[in-house]
Amino acid sequence: MMNSSGLAVLARGLTVVRGDRTVLRGIDFTVPPGRITGLLGPSGCGKSTLMRAVVGTQAKVTGTLEILGKPAGDASLRSRIGYVTQDPSVYDDLTVRQNLDYFAAVLEPGRRRRDARREHVARAIADVDLTSHADSLAGRLSGGQRTRVSLAVALLGAPELLVLDEPTVGLDPVLRRDLWNLFHRLAEERGAAILVSSHVMDEAERCHRLLLMREGEILAEDSPDDLRMRTRSETVEAAFLHLVDEANARRADDHAPRMPKTQAIEENAR
Numbered sequence: 001m002m003n004s005s006g007l008a009v010l011a012r013g014l015t016v017v018r019g020d021r022t023v024l025r026g027i028d029f030t031v032p033p034g035r036i037t038g039l040l041g042p043s044g045c046g047k048s049t050l051m052r053a054v055v056g057t058q059a060k061v062t063g064t065l066e067i068l069g070k071p072a073g074d075a076s077l078r079s080r081i082g083y084v085t086q087d088p089s090v091y092d093d094l095t096v097r098q099n100l101d102y103f104a105a106v107l108e109p110g111r112r113r114r115d116a117r118r119e120h121v122a123r124a125i126a127d128v129d130l131t132s133h134a135d136s137l138a139g140r141l142s143g144g145q146r147t148r149v150s151l152a153v154a155l156l157g158a159p160e161l162l163v164l165d166e167p168t169v170g171l172d173p174v175l176r177r178d179l180w181n182l183f184h185r186l187a188e189e190r191g192a193a194i195l196v197s198s199h200v201m202d203e204a205e206r207c208h209r210l211l212l213m214r215e216g217e218i219l220a221e222d223s224p225d226d227l228r229m230r231t232r233s234e235t236v237e238a239a240f241l242h243l244v245d246e247a248n249a250r251r252a253d254d255h256a257p258r259m260p261k262t263q264a265i266e267e268n269a270r
Helices: 048-054 096-107 113-125 143-157 173-190 201-206 224-232 236-255 263-269
Strands: 009-018 020-029 035-040 061-068 081-083 160-163 192-197 211-214 217-222
Touching: 009 048, 009 173, 020 048, 020 217, 035 048, 035 173, 035 201, 048 061, 048 081, 048 160, 048 192, 081 143, 081 211, 096 113, 096 143, 113 143, 143 173, 160 173, 173 201, 201 236, 211 224, 211 236, 217 224, 217 236, 224 236
Parallel strands: 035 192, 035 211, 081 160, 160 192
Antiparallel strands: 009 020, 009 061, 211 217
């Protein structure tokens, strides 16, 4: 069940304050089903904080944040959201299959027959192309393979929303391509909503929609084509830089000293 607007994620005035720093500054954004929404911006701009807020693990969140028709963090969302952090979340002393068996049991304890659960685990392993490594210890896998194990865990239960925090960082071009192909299959064939973050601007071209973020604010929410057209830019990176320059100019203007009104009238009268 999505919210009344048919969106997987609806955020209005989303704010996160950590100590004396405002990490997210009253931002508005949406994530529709069946689409890949890319969250792009430089490191430290608040992408991971936003994603933690969406999955319900971020403290001190204010504003409106609805996930699949429920408040963020609602217990009923646990099996409906798949979340991949920047660091692989697997047990090194278990095999790939044992890791998924364990997380499947945690995700839906007692609700799935053993044979059905085994089938679901096998499908998740196949989705990330690790069938030939299913009985390998996770600790002996390469970094890219461990990332795929974490993604397989997130795919358990066929989640309606996937939240992927920079899942392709450090991966070789072939594996990056294969993962993006998988993301598109999940969105287009299974109708999953995918929110994926990156600081690599060329990955923006692989998304249906983009949220361009800087310093805790959303600079733009649009498709890659519309962003390029709106800013008259050839690439999404050029569009992003254009929007950054516009934001900087507005801030400089807002902080410029203002001439007293009476003085301004006298100046104009000369």
